[in-house]
Amino acid sequence: MKKINSDSSIPDSKSRRVFLKQIVSGGATALMIYTSGVRGGHETSRIWKQRSTEHHWAYIIDVDKCIGWGGCVRACQRENNVPEGAFRTWVERYVVTEDGGVYIDSPEGGAKGFEPVGEELKAMAKRAFFVPKMCNHCENPPCVQVCPVGATYKSPEGFVLVDHDYCIGCAYCVQACPYGARFINHEIKKSDKCSWCHHRVKQGQRPACVEACPTGARKFGDLKDPESEVSQILQEGIWTVLQPAMHTGPSCFYIGLPKEVI
Amino acid sequence: MNKPSAFTHLYRLGALFLVVIVAFLIIRQFATPSSWNYEVWYRGDALTEEAKKPMLHGGNDSCRSCHEDVVKEVKKRKHKKLSCEGCHGPLGTHVRGEEKIAAAEVSNQSRWQCLNCHEELISKPQGFPQFTDEVEKHKTIKEGEVCLKCHEAHDPTP
Numbered sequence: 001m002k003k004i005n006s007d008s009s010i011p012d013s014k015s016r017r018v019f020l021k022q023i024v025s026g027g028a029t030a031l032m033i034y035t036s037g038v039r040g041g042h043e044t045s046r047i048w049k050q051r052s053t054e055h056h057w058a059y060i061i062d063v064d065k066c067i068g069w070g071g072c073v074r075a076c077q078r079e080n081n082v083p084e085g086a087f088r089t090w091v092e093r094y095v096v097t098e099d100g101g102v103y104i105d106s107p108e109g110g111a112k113g114f115e116p117v118g119e120e121l122k123a124m125a126k127r128a129f130f131v132p133k134m135c136n137h138c139e140n141p142p143c144v145q146v147c148p149v150g151a152t153y154k155s156p157e158g159f160v161l162v163d164h165d166y167c168i169g170c171a172y173c174v175q176a177c178p179y180g181a182r183f184i185n186h187e188i189k190k191s192d193k194c195s196w197c198h199h200r201v202k203q204g205q206r207p208a209c210v211e212a213c214p215t216g217a218r219k220f221g222d223l224k225d226p227e228s229e230v231s232q233i234l235q236e237g238i239w240t241v242l243q244p245a246m247h248t249g250p251s252c253f254y255i256g257l258p259k260e261v262i
Numbered sequence: 263m264n265k266p267s268a269f270t271h272l273y274r275l276g277a278l279f280l281v282v283i284v285a286f287l288i289i290r291q292f293a294t295p296s297s298w299n300y301e302v303w304y305r306g307d308a309l310t311e312e313a314k315k316p317m318l319h320g321g322n323d324s325c326r327s328c329h330e331d332v333v334k335e336v337k338k339r340k341h342k343k344l345s346c347e348g349c350h351g352p353l354g355t356h357v358r359g360e361e362k363i364a365a366a367e368v369s370n371q372s373r374w375q376c377l378n379c380h381e382e383l384i385s386k387p388q389g390f391p392q393f394t395d396e397v398e399k400h401k402t403i404k405e406g407e408v409c410l411k412c413h414e415a416h417d418p419t420p
Contacts (some may be wrong), residue, residue, distance in 0.1 A: 067386050069379045071348045078352055079318045093385050113378045114385070128385035153304030163308035199315035208319045214344045214379065215390075 019054060028101060031237045056223040057196065057251070058230045059207075060239070061132050064256040065217035068093060068130035072209035072218060073111040079208035086183045087111075088194040089134035089209050094260055097124040102260045131254075131261050132218060135181035136242060137149070139249030143173035143182060143193075147214035152191065158251055159198045164190045178246045196220070282326035322346050328357075339417035349375065349415070369413070376409040376418070 050056065066090050067154035076082060076089050091110030095103040095117055096110035103121060107114065110130075117125070137160045144152050144160065152173055167190040174182045174191060185192035197207035201220075205211070210220045233239070239253040243262065254261075267273075297306030326333045336342055347353060349368045353415050356366040368375065382392040394400060399412065409418070 027277065044370055064387055067379055067390055068383065071345070071378075075319060075345075075347070075352075095385065113374075113381070114383060116381070116383055117385075122384060125384055130385055150303045150305070153302055153308075155304075155309055156302065156396075163305050166305060195312065198312050200317050200319075202313040203317060205317060205319075205321055211319055211321050212345045212348050214348065215387075216343075250407070 014072050027228055029087060032072070046159065050164060050224075051156070051158060054224070055157055057158055058221065058234065059134075059137070059196065059252040060219040060230050060233055060255060061252060062217045062219070062255045063129055063131055063258070064255070065215040066091065066130040066132055067215055067217075068114050069214070070110040070113045071212040071214070072132065073109050075212035076194075077111065079200070082192070083185055083187045086185060086192065088192070089132060092131045092133060093128065094131060095121055095125050095128045096258070096260055097121070097185065098126050099124070127258065129255070129258060132209075133179065133181070133242075134252065135196075136179055136248065136250030136252040137196060139251065142176040142178065142246075142248060146172040146176040148172065155198075159196050160193070162193060164188060164189050168193050178243050178248065211259040264396060269347050316354070318352045318354035324353050336416050340419055341416050354418055371408060376413070
C-alpha cells in the first residue's frame with residue numbers, strides 16, 4: 001500500500017497543485033467578473049436604463065414643499081374610486097425630537113389635512129415635515145415577481161399596473177411590496193394600487209395628485225424630454241429613493257428626503 | 263392466439279401521456295387570451311382597457327373652455343397656482359359631455375377650507391403663509407366667523 005502511494009503520489013501531487021492553483025485563480029477571476037457585473041448591471045438598471053418606448057415617465061416628490069393639505073389624497077380617491085380606509089397615495093407627518101425620537105402619523109392618509117401636534121411633542125420637536133408616499137413604480141417590482149397569475153405587470157412605458165380581470169386577490173403582492181403601496185380593494189376583492197393615473201397620462205393629462213398639488217411638491221414628467229421639469233431636476237443629481245437597499249429601482253424620486261424617512 | 267407484447271403497459275402509458283399533453287395544449291390554446299404578451303407576461307388588452315378609463319378631473323385648462331374670463335382673472339391673483347378642482351370639485355361632477363349637470367360651487371365654505379392649507383403647523387415649510395393670532399384682526403374672530411368675511415378666496419392677501 002505504502003509503495004503504491006509514494007510511487008503514484010509524485011505525478012499526482014504535481015497535477016493536484018496545478019489543479020488547485022487553477023481553481024483559485026479561476027475562482028477569483030470569476031468572482032471579480034461576477035461582482036463587477038452585478039454592480040455595473042445594478043447601477044445601469046436603476047434609472048437611466050432608457051426605455052425603447054416614446055416616453056420614460058418619472059415622478060418627483062419635493063419634501064420641502066409639501067404642506068400636508070391632503071388635496072392630493074382626496075383627488076386620488078375621487079379619480080380612482082378608492083374605497084374608504086384604503087389609499088393609493090397618502091401623506092405622512094414626521095416629527096423628530098431632540099432626543100432622537102421619530103413620531104410618524106397619517107390620520108386618514110392625510111386626506112383631511114393634519115391637526116397640530118400636541119403641546120408636549122411640539123416642545124420636544126427638533127424638525128418636522130410631511131412626506132407624500134405612493135407606489136414607486138419600480139424598475140424591478142417585487143409585486144410583479146410574486147404574482148402567480150400574471151395579473152400585475154410592468155407596462156413597456158414603466159407603469160406597474162393590475163389587471164383586475166385576472167387578479168385572484170391572493171395578496172402576495174401586498175406582502176411583497178416594501179413600500180406598503182398595495183392593498184386589497186374590499187369592494188372588488190382584488191389587489192389595487194396607484195397606477196400613476198395611467199388613463200390620464202394616456203389622454204395627455206398629469207396624474208390627479210400632481211394636478212391637485214398647490215405647491216409643486218409632486219411633479220410628473222417625461223425623462224425623454226430633456227426640457228421637462230423632471231429631467232432638469234434629475235440632471236442636478238440631488239435626489240434619493242426610498243429603501244435603495246431593496247434594489248427595486250424606484251421611478252419615484254425624492255428631493256430633500258430626511259434620513260429618518262423609511 | 264398471439265402472446266401480448268411484454269411492453270404493452272408502456273405503450274398504454276405512452277398513449278395516456280400523449281392524450282394528456284394534447285388535451286393540455288388544446289385547453290391552453292383556448293384559455294390563453296389572444297393578446298397575452300409572452301415577453302412581459304401580461305394580458306395586452308388589460309393595458310388598453312386601463313387607458314380607456316374615464317377621467318374625472320380635467321385640470322385647470324378644462325375650466326378655460328367655459329370660464330375663460332374667470333381663469334384669466336385668477337391667473338393674476340395670489341392663488342393662481344392652485345387647482346380649481348381642489349376647492350370647486352372635479353370636472354366630472356360638474357359637466358358631462360357638453361352638458362352642465364351640477365354647479366361647481368365650493369360646498370364647504372367654513373374655516374376648514376382655508377385652514378386645510380394655512381393652519382399653523384410645525385411640519386410646514388418655512389415661509390409658507392400660516393394663520394397666526396399675532397395679526398390684530400385675528401384676535402377678535404368670533405365663533406363661527408369665516409375667513410371669507412374679510413379675505414377673498416382667489417386673492418387672500420393679508
